[in-house]
Amino acid sequence: MSQTLTYQIKIPGIIGDKWLSWGEKIIINIEQTDKKYPLTTLTGKLDQAALFGLWRQIYSLGLPIISVICLDYSGATNSDE
Numbered sequence: 001m002s003q004t005l006t007y008q009i010k011i012p013g014i015i016g017d018k019w020l021s022w023g024e025k026i027i028i029n030i031e032q033t034d035k036k037y038p039l040t041t042l043t044g045k046l047d048q049a050a051l052f053g054l055w056r057q058i059y060s061l062g063l064p065i066i067s068v069i070c071l072d073y074s075g076a077t078n079s080d081e
Helices: 048-061
Strands: 007-014 026-032 038-046 067-070
Touching: 007 048, 038 048
Parallel strands: none
Antiparallel strands: 007 038, 007 067, 026 038
16 A cells, blocks of 8 residues: 555546646646547556545546556555554
8 A cells, every 4th residue: 555656647637736736756747638639648657645634635626537557566465564
């Protein structure tokens, strides 16, 4: 649970830097999709507590989450952690 992994979260619409209090931990990328609406991608290294905190911030903005992907999860588990 305390392991820091890289996550990528996709949200419809535009989220600017001012809405997130994560500073340099989160990279924000905004792109236009084929359907002509903007898509915000948030990418950053987070532990589980930080990930849930980010979800709460997104929820408080009233935005749905399209996807959450763990970019560097190996699938291995360690019962000692």
